[in-house]
Structures are given as C-alpha cells and as structure tokens.
Amino acid sequence: MARRIEKIREAGVNELEVQQKELTETIFRLRFQLSTGQAEALKRLREAKKDLARVKTLLRAQQLGAARSVVTKSKKA
Numbered sequence: 001m002a003r004r005i006e007k008i009r010e011a012g013v014n015e016l017e018v019q020q021k022e023l024t025e026t027i028f029r030l031r032f033q034l035s036t037g038q039a040e041a042l043k044r045l046r047e048a049k050k051d052l053a054r055v056k057t058l059l060r061a062q063q064l065g066a067a068r069s070v071v072t073k074s075k076k077a
Helices: 002-010 013-035 040-076
Strands: none
Touching: 002 040, 013 040
C-alpha cells in the first residue's frame, strides 16, 4: 500500500487527472459487477474508492499550493 501512495505522490498534475478519470470509470464498472453478485468486486471497489480519494486530495493540495504562491507573489509586488 505504501508503494501505491508513493506512486500517486510522484505523479504530475496531468497524470493525476488521467488517474482520476480512469478510477471513476473503474468504480462505475465495479458497481455493475457488484450488482450482478460478483464477490471480489466489493474489495476492488473499496480499493478504487480509496485510491480516487487519494488522487483527489493530492490534486486539491496542488491547486491550493498554486493559489497560495499566486497570492504570495501578488502581495510582494
């Protein structure tokens, strides 16, 4: 699990956005599998949801960091 988190943290903004889209599609497909009664889909669905939350958290942190740097630069000028 630690490896997965490190991979996500090392990714750039574009890569994170692509991962977010892929995870959203994966969650959509896994919900259908779960409705058909496939037991392994539940575990994969939980993992995908957690990964999506991690990606969204990192994207938001990067957005806030960029916003802070813009505000800091405008205060100095």
